[in-house]
Every structure is written in structure tokens, then in C-alpha cells.
Amino acid sequence: MKISLKWLKNYVDLDVSAEQLADDLPMIGLEVESVESTGLPQFENLVVGEILSREQHPDADRLGVCMVQVGEGEPQQIVCGASNYKVGDRVPVALPGCVLLGDFKIKASKLRGVPSNGMMCSAKELGMGDDHSGLLILEQRPEIGTPINDVFPGGDTVIELELTANRGDCLSHIGVAREIAALYAKELRLPKVKQHPGSGEGLISAVEVETPDCPLYTATSIKGVNIAPSPAWLQEALKSIGLRPINNVVDVTNYVLMETGQPLHAFDAQKIKGGKLVVRAATEGEPIVTLDEHKRKLTAGMMVIADAERPLVVAGVMGSLDAEVDNATTDIVLESAWFRPGSIRATSRALNLFSDSSHRFSRDVDPVGVDFAARRAIDLILQVAGGEVVGPCISVGQPPRGDRTITITPDYVRRVCGFEVEDAAIAGTFTRLGFTVDTSAYQWSVHVPSFRPEVDRPIDLVEEFIRLHGTPQIPEAPVKATGLTREDDALAVFNRRAVQKLAGENFAECSHYTLTDGTSLAKWFGPERADALRLDNPLTTEQSHLRPSLIPGLLDALRLNFNNGNHPARLCETGRVFRTVEGKLWELASVAFVIAVDDGRRRWRERPAPDFFTAKKLIGELASLAGIKPAKLAYELTGEDEPLWQVGHAAHAACWKKTGYKSFAGLISVDALKDWDLDTLVLAGELIILPEFLAKKSDKTVRLSPFSSFPPVTRDLALVVDAATTAESVRRDLLKAANKAVGGKFACEEVEAFDLYAGQGLPEGKKSLAFAIAFRAPDRTLTDKEVGTAFDALQEAMKAMGYTVRA
Amino acid sequence: MKEQLAAIVAEVEGAVPALDKRAAFEAFKATISGPNGKLTAAMKGMKDVPKEEKPAMGKLLNETKQQIEALYAETLARLEAAETAEKLGPPIDPTLPCPDTATGSLHxxxxxxxxxxxxxxxxxxxxxxxxxxxxxxxxxxxxxxxxxxxxxxxxxxxxxxxxxxxxxxxxxxxxxxxxxxxxxxxxxxxxxxxxxxxxxxxxxxxxxxxxxxxxxxxxxxxxxxxxxxxxxxxxxxxxxxxxxxxxxxxxxxxxxxxxxxxxxxxxxxxxxxxxxxxxxxxxxxxxxxxxxxxxxxxxxxxxxxxxxxxxxxxxxxxxxxxxxxxxxxxxxxxxxxxxxxxxxxx
The missing domain is CATH 3.30.930.10 (Bira Bifunctional Protein; Domain 2)
Structure with missing residues (x-):
């Protein structure tokens, strides 16, 4: 909302500078977007003077010492550095007390020892352009002593306010004037309006309201107007706030809109067919050409003002070309009405058509002001366009709300605020706002006028109080702090630990957008999964879907860092991802990392390259932070259905039903690397967890498991198996057989693969896996004999299961 | 006997500088001091020495043994030092950059x-x-x-x-x-x-x-x-x-x-x-x-x-x-x- 200070002064006396006002308004809740001044700012002690004489300064070649007549009384001596003037010229003279732009205060002083009682000014010093080459010579020779603002009238400052959604009342000059009056405790002056009892017949016979979205509609007929350009004052006022003058009648409606906040509409009476106006819901598909010359199709439920045949106005939003007031118009019907905010908002949004009217209606205009605005507009139309009011003002319905009374105690205000303040100070702020306060009882009655619809409850009055009382008055106090009442949520704790762990493993943490592009998503996660992640109203195609994984983002980061010559090696991220599991969409927590196997950096000493097991180890450690035992991760190779991962070189493990996780580790597929322009192999890992699972994690204390103080005995066993047989399946068989073989007399503590061999000496398609099997007893040192017996039994059992023991 | 002992010492003195592995050292040592070694054999020969020569020969044998043990010890020390040096590698240049360049960081x-x-x-x-x-x-x-x-x-x-x-x-x-x-x-x-x-x-x-x-x-x-x-x-x-x-x-x-x-x-x-x-x-x-x-x-x-x-x-x-x-x-x-x-x- 643009507010012209010149316009504003019609309603309130302003004796602060525009800068001060722009500083003060935000502190009562009216945010200032910009301040623009046109013409000459208001200057004190800056008058027209005539140069009577000029002498050379005794100590400075470039300075002159002038005697200047600045009004009645003695001429003033002023030292001046300009050279473009001559004796007899009239120039602007800033006298002591004047404050020029940039807070430059003029004082009586000495220049190089010669007293100077002011300053003669250039155009630039007055803010009238950039000419600083010499004094501004006033060629038209205004009267000596005239204030410079009288010589150059027309200056104005326009403040653009960015108003919050609750302050529809400030979308007008009177609304803002009311706030300023409250702020500086000034009087608010409203324009006087007349009654207009029309004579004879009106221009329309009736207004029919067929929709509940229009509780109040008024229409006044004015006959014989003379459409012409508006007078200068009206044009200037509109232009000052960025509106284009059109003709006197339309300009008046716009002026009153910006003055009172009440949107008005003037119909050309001769274009209203059937002699009546109908406020009704549009029919589906009903066409209208709005004033912006767009042909629009309305939908059922949008409200229109129609005549007997067609819609003339999208109610509260915009008129149509069909009923526009033009140069041939002589008779008009003036609408002033109140429409339901929700209805106007919905229509405006659906049509993507926003106007000064719809902006105000959707923020709830003052229904009691409907009549005032109509009368104000009629006064002005009669004044600037002539004509006469005919027929009665047609008024259908009642203001849907009026003033209200809120009961409040001053103690309540103090209780919410938490500081002491006197009753009178509280009541005073309400009074300044134009509310009426009855403080005769402990329970005050505060009467709030209809122009403040959002002040509805005692707490709203507290806000009004604190806003005007001033937030700098809130005293300082210590922070109320007692001990913790709860622990950080499990997900926050997990993320913190996971990132800390990875940072400790030399990963640089990244952060990528949650939204991603659907095409790439379909390629790497399948079209079906991608479709489940689609947004309904994305802004761009690059950000149209939710991400199912953090890895694509990390690959982006690898590419960017390679391109920028940063030799990226290890990157990680935590964040939310979205996945369909068993046909249902879930929001999941993820932690992921990527490792460039070759970061492209040359080294004076080589390091062993990371491999699948590097990733597996990290995922296991991350899983244990989530309460999942790494040993429980049952890995299987990923297949063709996971094109992001390299077949044969990546694995996944999941236990969705019980513990709500999925994990991946291994090489990114060569196809993906090509897509991402990456020259190196990339290892990656991702652990995806249902956040609810983290919260459910039991916090049972771990109790000590006793361990033996006697040494273990280890036997090695190599088995020849099919190349496709997994080490884990063999290990499990071995563990089972070993436990059986010891027969409870002692324990088989651990079975671990330590060697893998294929090639010479073994048949094609076979491999040899060697395991170390550790035995231990809790109470004694095992003898070779008893271990030997168990080991023999173990080998027999393995052979019985079909394994070949390698000699 | 005297000549025999002198020859053994001369052989040991001659051989040990060339020994550069512990295994070779042990193998050589066995040929001298092992059960079938030359020195062991010479010691066994003491029983054939005439009684009146025994004190002098015993002394000589002891001296020879000590001399050879000292050569062993010296050789072993040299071998251990070499092994350690090999394990340690050449002295570092502490100003070289660390080959592990990745650094962890929080966003x-x-x-x-x-x-x-x-x-x-x-x-x-x-x-x-x-x-x-x-x-x-x-x-x-x-x-x-x-x-x-x-x-x-x-x-x-x-x-x-x-x-x-x-x-x-x-x-x-x-x-x-x-x-x-x-x-x-x-x-x-x-x-x-x-x-x-x-x-x-x-x-x-x-x-x-x-x-x-x-x-x-x-x-x-x-x-x-x-x-x-x-x-x-x-x-x-x-x-x-x-x-x-x-x-x-x-x-x-x-x-x-x-x-x-x-x-x-x-x-x-x-x-x-x-x-x-x-x-x-x-x-x-x-x-x-x-x-x-x-x-x-x-x-x-x-x-x-x-x-x-x-x-x-x-x-x-x-x-x-x-x-x-x-x-x-x-x-x-x-x-x-x-x-x-x-x-x-x-």
C-alpha cells in the first residue's frame, strides 16, 4: 500500500519528518517497504535571499564574502565558494537551524576566520537534481524571505507499506492516518459527507441479491455527469501513489478506494440491460471480458454483478468492458457493497486475477464504512463531474458485523505482559486507537469499532496495548530455566551421531535439495517408484518429485567437485527420503555416503584403494548407531531392479517388518557413472530407517557377559564349494556343526573366513574358503586331544552335509 | 687340537661377515656349534687329550668357545639391526604431504x-x-x-x-x-x-x-x-x-x-x-x-x-x-x- 504524506495530511497533522515516520511505523506493526520523495523536501529556515554585495575573502582566493538580504531586518554576511552568481541574484539561503539533506545542520560559523551566517545553496543541496556547479539562481525572482517550499511547491513523500494479512484496515489513507493519530496522540479528521436524497426515479429499478456471499449491496443513481479528465488535485493524488488517472468518475472511485479502503464500482447506467442489477453466482463457463481485456471463463460459485442478460462485473475483483464508464457516459450507477472475504479470495485465486478491490475485499473491509464511502464518492463525483442523484439509494441487506465489546481486566494485560503498567496507560492506548473504554468496573468494557475486525478477544487487546505502549518498554529479565524435561528426539540424536561418525571417517557433509527431477528419478529408480513421489503443483520440472535416496545428490556433488578441481574423495549426507515400501509411501530418515575410488589426486605414496568392504563396514557401524547389530544385516546382491547399483558389486540388506530399515552398499553402476560424467569408480552406502523405529529402540541396560580367562585353540578348515555359494552360508553351517561337535563340553567361539582361493588346483566353477574356528572353555585350558576330537567330528559333519574338505 | 681350534675360529671369522639372513646364520651356526658341529666335535675330542695337557687344552677350548660366541653375538646384533632398519624403512621427510587427503567436515x-x-x-x-x-x-x-x-x-x-x-x-x-x-x-x-x-x-x-x-x-x-x-x-x-x-x-x-x-x-x-x-x-x-x-x-x-x-x-x-x-x-x-x-x- 502506497501512502502519500501530502494526501495523509488531510486527515492528521504530521509534525515529524518522513524519515522519523518511516522509523516509527514499523514499531507499531506497519512495515515500511520503501520511502520515496518527489519534489523538494520540507526545509525549515531555507528562504529566498538576494545577494547585495560580494567582497573577496582576505585569506582564500576561491571564497567570496557576501551580504545577503534574507527578509526583513539586517542583511546577513555569508561566505560562499561558488562563482556563478552576480550581485543582485536571488538564491536559496539556508539560515542557522536549517537541516539540509544528509542531516547537514547549518550553523553560524567562521570560514577561514570570516563569520558566515548561513549557506547559499546549489540545486543538489536542495535535492533538486545533480547540479552542483554553482548556486541555484532563482531566475523568476521570488519575493525575498519566501520559504523555499513555497517557491517549489508539490513536494511529496510516498511511503510504501508492506502490511500483514490482518491489517486490511490500513489499506487506505484514513486507516493509516488513524494509526498515526494513535501513535502520536493526534486528532483524526474524517472528511465530512452529505446526505443525498435523490429526487424522482432511479436509473435502475432494483438490485436482486441471490447469493449469501453478498450480505450488503448499495446502489446510487447519478444522472447527467460530464465525463472529463479529473481536476489536477485528483490526478496528482492518484499519480502520487502510482495510479493512472482515467476520467473523473473512475478517478473518484479509485480515490475513495485509496482514501477509505472501500472498493467502489461505477456502472454506465445505459449499459445495464433490463433495468436491474443481479448479484448472483456465475454459471459454469460463463464468459466475461474483464477490464484488462482478457476473455475469461467463470466457474460456478464465482460471484458476479449481472444485468438481466450477462455478467457485468466479477464481484469485488474486476469490471468488464461491457459496463465500463466511457467518454459517452452520462448516467451512472455507483456500487458500494460488502462481499465475503473468502469468496473474493477464492475467485481471485482461481482466475489468477488480483486487483486493488479484490486485495481489500479479501482482507475484510469495514461493512459499516460502505455507506460512508458511497456518500464520499457521490460528493466528489458531483463536485468534479456534475450531475444529480436521482431516486433513492437502493440498499439490500445489512452490515454483517458491527462494533463489538470486549471484556478485559487490566490485570489480564499485566499478566500476559509480565511487567507493571498503570491502568491509565492501558486504557489510554485503547482510547488513542479510537476504541471506547469503560473502566468503571474491575472488568473493563472495550468497545471496538467495526473497522478493526481482527480485534476480537482479550488477547487481541493485549497486542494492541503492547504495540502502542512500545516494545522497547518491555523490561529486561533473566531467562526462566529449569532442568531438562525431555531428551532430544531419537532421530535428532541418530543424525548427530551418524554425521559425527562419518566426519570422523573423513567424509565432508553435504546438503542437497529434497526435490528432484522426475526423469532422472524414473531412470534410476523406475517409473513406478518415481510416479509415487510426484508433487501436485511443482514450480519447475527440475524440482518436481520427492527424493527416494540421498545418493543422486551426492553424485551431483562429486561431479561438481571434480569439475571444480577439488579432488573429492568422501562425501556424506543425512536427510529425509521418501519411498514406497510394500505398496505404501513412507517418509524415512537416511544417511548416505559416496567414495570416489580414485579422487584424481597424484600422491608421492600410494594408498590401498577402498572397496565394497569399506562401504559394508561403514554401513554396519551406522546401523549399530541406529540400534541394529551389524551382524544382523543379511546382505544379498542387488539386481537389475536397482539400476543405480552395479550388478555383482553391490548388495542390499533389509529388515522392514521388524526393524524398519533398508541398506545398500557397493559400487554405483557404470551406467550411472556415465550419466554423471564420473571417470572413477564410486563406492556408496545408504542406510534408510523408519524414524519411528529409532524412537522405539529399547533403552535396556547392557549387562555383562562373563568371558573365559583361558586361551582359545584355533583350527583352520578349508572347504571347496561352488563359486556361487556365499561365505556366510558356509560359515553358518560350520558354526552349527561346530557347536554340535563340541557337544556342550566347551564352546566354539567364532568361525571366521580368512582365505578365499580359486584357480590352479581347483576344478572350474569351484572355490576354496578357509575358516578359522576358535574353541575355548570357560574353566580350563583345552587339550589338543579334546579339540582334535571335536574338530574331527566337525569335519565329518561337514562332509555329511556334502562339503568337500580341501586337503 | 690346537690347530683344529684355530682353524674353526678362522672359519667362523671368515664366514660371519657374509651372513645377511638369520636363517643362513642359524644354518652356519649349526655347522660349528650344532650337535654335529665342528666345535662340538672338538669338545668331544677333549677326552682323548693326555691328562697333563688337559688344563691347558681346557683353557684354550674355553677361550675358543668364548671367541666364537662373541662372533655370534656380534653377527646376531648386526642382523637384528638390519632387520629393524628394514622394518622401519628409510628416515622420513616430515615435510612431505599426507597422502590421506580426505578430511571430514560438518556442513x-x-x-x-x-x-x-x-x-x-x-x-x-x-x-x-x-x-x-x-x-x-x-x-x-x-x-x-x-x-x-x-x-x-x-x-x-x-x-x-x-x-x-x-x-x-x-x-x-x-x-x-x-x-x-x-x-x-x-x-x-x-x-x-x-x-x-x-x-x-x-x-x-x-x-x-x-x-x-x-x-x-x-x-x-x-x-x-x-x-x-x-x-x-x-x-x-x-x-x-x-x-x-x-x-x-x-x-x-x-x-x-x-x-x-x-x-x-x-x-x-x-x-x-x-x-x-x-x-x-x-x-x-x-x-x-x-x-x-x-x-x-x-x-x-x-x-x-x-x-x-x-x-x-x-x-x-x-x-x-x-x-x-x-x-x-x-x-x-x-x-x-x-x-x-x-x-x-x-
Missing amino acids: PLTQTRRLIESVFRKVGFTVAEGPEVETEWYCFDALNTPEDHPARDAQDTLFLPEAAVVENVSKHGSERHILRSHTSTVQIRTMMKEQPPLRIISPGRVFRRDTTDATHSANFHQMEGLYVDKNVTVVDLKAILDYFVAEIFGKGSTVRLRPSFFPFTEPSFELDMKTPNLGKLSNQWIELGGCGMVDPNVFKSVGYDPEQWTGYAFGMGIERIAMIVHGIDDIRYFYQNDLRFLQQFA
Whole structure:
């Protein structure tokens, strides 16, 4: 909302500078977007003077010492550095007390020892352009002593306010004037309006309201107007706030809109067919050409003002070309009405058509002001366009709300605020706002006028109080702090630990957008999964879907860092991802990392390259932070259905039903690397967890498991198996057989693969896996004999299961 | 005998300098001092020495033995030294660069988030998490922003398709899923789950249907704070913000509450901050976020009695604070992930 200070002064006396006002308004809740001044700012002690004489300064070649007549009384001596003037010229003279732009205060002083009682000014010093080459010579020779603002009238400052959604009342000059009056405790002056009892017949016979979205509609007929350009004052006022003058009648409606906040509409009476106006819901598909010359199709439920045949106005939003007031118009019907905010908002949004009217209606205009605005507009139309009011003002319905009374105690205000303040100070702020306060009882009655619809409850009055009382008055106090009442949520704790762990493993943490592009998503996660992640109203195609994984983002980061010559090696991220599991969409927590196997950096000493097991180890450690035992991760190779991962070189493990996780580790597929322009192999890992699972994690204390103080005995066993047989399946068989073989007399503590061999000496398609099997007893040192017996039994059992023991 | 012993010594003296492996040494040693070694044989020969020569021969034999043991010891020491030297390799040049170049680092947003979390934890606030996909009710209605409220504009909210259901994000009724536009939703979910008194902060990711530029981002992070207790006042709100700003921006920073409007707080304020030590941004008011006293309607929607419970809430942008603290002028840096940016603030 643009507010012209010149316009504003019609309603309130302003004796602060525009800068001060722009500083003060935000502190009562009216945010200032910009301040623009046109013409000459208001200057004190800056008058027209005539140069009577000029002498050379005794100590400075470039300075002159002038005697200047600045009004009645003695001429003033002023030292001046300009050279473009001559004796007899009239120039602007800033006298002591004047404050020029940039807070430059003029004082009586000495220049190089010669007293100077002011300053003669250039155009630039007055803010009238950039000419600083010499004094501004006033060629038209205004009267000596005239204030410079009288010589150059027309200056104005326009403040653009960015108003919050609750302050529809400030979308007008009177609304803002009311706030300023409250702020500086000034009087608010409203324009006087007349009654207009029309004579004879009106221009329309009736207004029919067929929709509940229009509780109040008024229409006044004015006959014989003379459409012409508006007078200068009206044009200037509109232009000052960025509106284009059109003709006197339309300009008046716009002026009153910006003055009172009440949107008005003037119909050309001769274009209203059937002699009546109908406020009704549009029919589906009903066409209208709005004033912006767009042909629009309305939908059922949008409200229109129609005549007997067609819609003339999208109610509260915009008129149509069909009923526009033009140069041939002589008779008009003036609408002033109140429409339901929700209805106007919905229509405006659906049509993507926003106007000064719809902006105000959707923020709830003052229904009691409907009549005032109509009368104000009629006064002005009669004044600037002539004509006469005919027929009665047609008024259908009642203001849907009026003033209200809120009961409040001053103690309540103090209780919410938490500081002491006197009753009178509280009541005073309400009074300044134009509310009426009855403080005769402990329970005050505060009467709030209809122009403040959002002040509805005692707490709203507290806000009004604190806003005007001033937030700098809130005293300082210590922070109320007692001990913790709860622990950080499990997900926050997990993320913190996971990132800390990875940072400790030399990963640089990244952060990528949650939204991603659907095409790439379909390629790497399948079209079906991608479709489940689609947004309904994305802004761009690059950000149209939710991400199912953090890895694509990390690959982006690898590419960017390679391109920028940063030799990226290890990157990680935590964040939310979205996945369909068993046909249902879930929001999941993820932690992921990527490792460039070759970061492209040359080294004076080589390091062993990371491999699948590097990733597996990290995922296991991350899983244990989530309460999942790494040993429980049952890995299987990923297949063709996971094109992001390299077949044969990546694995996944999941236990969705019980513990709500999925994990991946291994090489990114060569196809993906090509897509991402990456020259190196990339290892990656991702652990995806249902956040609810983290919260459910039991916090049972771990109790000590006793361990033996006697040494273990280890036997090695190599088995020849099919190349496709997994080490884990063999290990499990071995563990089972070993436990059986010891027969409870002692324990088989651990079975671990330590060697893998294929090639010479073994048949094609076979491999040899060697395991170390550790035995231990809790109470004694095992003898070779008893271990030997168990080991023999173990080998027999393995052979019985079909394994070949390698000699 | 004498000659024999002299020959053995000469052989040992001659052979040991050439021995460069422990195994070769042991093998050679066996040929001299082993059960079948030459020295062992010579010692066995003592029994054949005439009685009167025995003392002199015994002495000589002992001397020879000592001489040979000394040669062994010397050789062994030399071999061990060589082995150790081999194990150790050549001396290092400590000025060479470390070949392990990857360095771990926390994202600047994580660092800022942790800084804020620790400041609030000191005064009893803990972290609450909530879903990023939300529903209209949790994001708007429960926060006193009904359907026809102007503050609720579909223009900048991202919706999931009408039929979408996110299994672990509960709906209140049949409202639609959206991406949360603020972290205030966590207030609602936490209050519905837990009983007052309550002190939480909820840092998290939020979404706007905004075109990305230097100051706008399709997603960014906010940090919401909520305090619910009996007799919470505006003075308490101001006190926590004074404390927060002093902790983050240093003593000498001042806070200004500028009256404003949020549907879920009443009264509502914008939080401005001014500080003397912030480079170009020194000594001017900088907007940090919004705050206010929890609106009684919010308490009603979560089932708290507004007659009994009072509270304040505040929210601010984590990127914004990181940008102010570090002098970062473009929000897109946070999501580009150039290592030169990521590792600058470690």
C-alpha cells in the first residue's frame, strides 16, 4: 500500500519528518517497504535571499564574502565558494537551524576566520537534481524571505507499506492516518459527507441479491455527469501513489478506494440491460471480458454483478468492458457493497486475477464504512463531474458485523505482559486507537469499532496495548530455566551421531535439495517408484518429485567437485527420503555416503584403494548407531531392479517388518557413472530407517557377559564349494556343526573366513574358503586331544552335509 | 687340537661377515656349534687329550668357545639391526604431504544448527523432530490459519497429489498432504503427543514454492522454539531472545521486537537484532525471524486448556543465521556443496 504524506495530511497533522515516520511505523506493526520523495523536501529556515554585495575573502582566493538580504531586518554576511552568481541574484539561503539533506545542520560559523551566517545553496543541496556547479539562481525572482517550499511547491513523500494479512484496515489513507493519530496522540479528521436524497426515479429499478456471499449491496443513481479528465488535485493524488488517472468518475472511485479502503464500482447506467442489477453466482463457463481485456471463463460459485442478460462485473475483483464508464457516459450507477472475504479470495485465486478491490475485499473491509464511502464518492463525483442523484439509494441487506465489546481486566494485560503498567496507560492506548473504554468496573468494557475486525478477544487487546505502549518498554529479565524435561528426539540424536561418525571417517557433509527431477528419478529408480513421489503443483520440472535416496545428490556433488578441481574423495549426507515400501509411501530418515575410488589426486605414496568392504563396514557401524547389530544385516546382491547399483558389486540388506530399515552398499553402476560424467569408480552406502523405529529402540541396560580367562585353540578348515555359494552360508553351517561337535563340553567361539582361493588346483566353477574356528572353555585350558576330537567330528559333519574338505 | 681350534675360529671369522639372513646364520651356526658341529666335535675330542695337557687344552677350548660366541653375538646384533632398519624403512621427510587427503567436515548448516541447539539446551530446550511431508491441518488449521485466511495462500505451498497417503504422517481428517512451509507444525505434533510444561526447539527443513535465487531457495531450514508453562509472559519471550542473540552474536548485541502478525501467536513480533561486530552488517537492524505468545486457539486445537497454559514461540531461518554469522551472501552455496565452501567453516 502506497501512502502519500501530502494526501495523509488531510486527515492528521504530521509534525515529524518522513524519515522519523518511516522509523516509527514499523514499531507499531506497519512495515515500511520503501520511502520515496518527489519534489523538494520540507526545509525549515531555507528562504529566498538576494545577494547585495560580494567582497573577496582576505585569506582564500576561491571564497567570496557576501551580504545577503534574507527578509526583513539586517542583511546577513555569508561566505560562499561558488562563482556563478552576480550581485543582485536571488538564491536559496539556508539560515542557522536549517537541516539540509544528509542531516547537514547549518550553523553560524567562521570560514577561514570570516563569520558566515548561513549557506547559499546549489540545486543538489536542495535535492533538486545533480547540479552542483554553482548556486541555484532563482531566475523568476521570488519575493525575498519566501520559504523555499513555497517557491517549489508539490513536494511529496510516498511511503510504501508492506502490511500483514490482518491489517486490511490500513489499506487506505484514513486507516493509516488513524494509526498515526494513535501513535502520536493526534486528532483524526474524517472528511465530512452529505446526505443525498435523490429526487424522482432511479436509473435502475432494483438490485436482486441471490447469493449469501453478498450480505450488503448499495446502489446510487447519478444522472447527467460530464465525463472529463479529473481536476489536477485528483490526478496528482492518484499519480502520487502510482495510479493512472482515467476520467473523473473512475478517478473518484479509485480515490475513495485509496482514501477509505472501500472498493467502489461505477456502472454506465445505459449499459445495464433490463433495468436491474443481479448479484448472483456465475454459471459454469460463463464468459466475461474483464477490464484488462482478457476473455475469461467463470466457474460456478464465482460471484458476479449481472444485468438481466450477462455478467457485468466479477464481484469485488474486476469490471468488464461491457459496463465500463466511457467518454459517452452520462448516467451512472455507483456500487458500494460488502462481499465475503473468502469468496473474493477464492475467485481471485482461481482466475489468477488480483486487483486493488479484490486485495481489500479479501482482507475484510469495514461493512459499516460502505455507506460512508458511497456518500464520499457521490460528493466528489458531483463536485468534479456534475450531475444529480436521482431516486433513492437502493440498499439490500445489512452490515454483517458491527462494533463489538470486549471484556478485559487490566490485570489480564499485566499478566500476559509480565511487567507493571498503570491502568491509565492501558486504557489510554485503547482510547488513542479510537476504541471506547469503560473502566468503571474491575472488568473493563472495550468497545471496538467495526473497522478493526481482527480485534476480537482479550488477547487481541493485549497486542494492541503492547504495540502502542512500545516494545522497547518491555523490561529486561533473566531467562526462566529449569532442568531438562525431555531428551532430544531419537532421530535428532541418530543424525548427530551418524554425521559425527562419518566426519570422523573423513567424509565432508553435504546438503542437497529434497526435490528432484522426475526423469532422472524414473531412470534410476523406475517409473513406478518415481510416479509415487510426484508433487501436485511443482514450480519447475527440475524440482518436481520427492527424493527416494540421498545418493543422486551426492553424485551431483562429486561431479561438481571434480569439475571444480577439488579432488573429492568422501562425501556424506543425512536427510529425509521418501519411498514406497510394500505398496505404501513412507517418509524415512537416511544417511548416505559416496567414495570416489580414485579422487584424481597424484600422491608421492600410494594408498590401498577402498572397496565394497569399506562401504559394508561403514554401513554396519551406522546401523549399530541406529540400534541394529551389524551382524544382523543379511546382505544379498542387488539386481537389475536397482539400476543405480552395479550388478555383482553391490548388495542390499533389509529388515522392514521388524526393524524398519533398508541398506545398500557397493559400487554405483557404470551406467550411472556415465550419466554423471564420473571417470572413477564410486563406492556408496545408504542406510534408510523408519524414524519411528529409532524412537522405539529399547533403552535396556547392557549387562555383562562373563568371558573365559583361558586361551582359545584355533583350527583352520578349508572347504571347496561352488563359486556361487556365499561365505556366510558356509560359515553358518560350520558354526552349527561346530557347536554340535563340541557337544556342550566347551564352546566354539567364532568361525571366521580368512582365505578365499580359486584357480590352479581347483576344478572350474569351484572355490576354496578357509575358516578359522576358535574353541575355548570357560574353566580350563583345552587339550589338543579334546579339540582334535571335536574338530574331527566337525569335519565329518561337514562332509555329511556334502562339503568337500580341501586337503 | 690346537690347530683344529684355530682353524674353526678362522672359519667362523671368515664366514660371519657374509651372513645377511638369520636363517643362513642359524644354518652356519649349526655347522660349528650344532650337535654335529665342528666345535662340538672338538669338545668331544677333549677326552682323548693326555691328562697333563688337559688344563691347558681346557683353557684354550674355553677361550675358543668364548671367541666364537662373541662372533655370534656380534653377527646376531648386526642382523637384528638390519632387520629393524628394514622394518622401519628409510628416515622420513616430515615435510612431505599426507597422502590421506580426505578430511571430514560438518556442513555449515549443521554447525549453525548445533550452535543454536547448544545455546538453547543450556536453558532447558531439547530437540523435537517432525515430518517434512505434512498435512494442511497440521500446517495451517491447527495453527489458527483457517482455509479462507489470507495468510494461507496456495501459491507458495507445495502439494502432494490429492490421493497421496504418506503412511507414517498422520492426517487429522481427510485433508491433503503438503510439504511443510514452516517448522511450526512440530509444535502441534509435539503438543499432541506430550504434556506441558514443554520446552522444545525443532530445527528442520521447510519448503516454499519459490524461484531459487540468491536469497530464496525451494527448501531451507528453520528453527522453531516453543515454551509452554504456567504464567509465561512477554517479558519471558524477550528474555530468551535477548539471551539467544547475546550467545550467538556476542554481548553488546541488542534485540528489537517489532509488532507483526502471525496467525498462531498473539501478540506477534518480528525479531530484529543489532550488533557492533558484524562487518558490513554492524550496527543496523537485521531481521532474524518471528515470535510471539502462543495464540489460545492453538492450545485449543491441540487439547491444552488455554485458561491454564500460556507460552511463547519463535522461529528463525538457520541459513539466515549462518549467512549473517559467516558473511555468506548467496543461499545457493549451501546446496551446491563445493568442498571449498563446505570446508571453509570447519
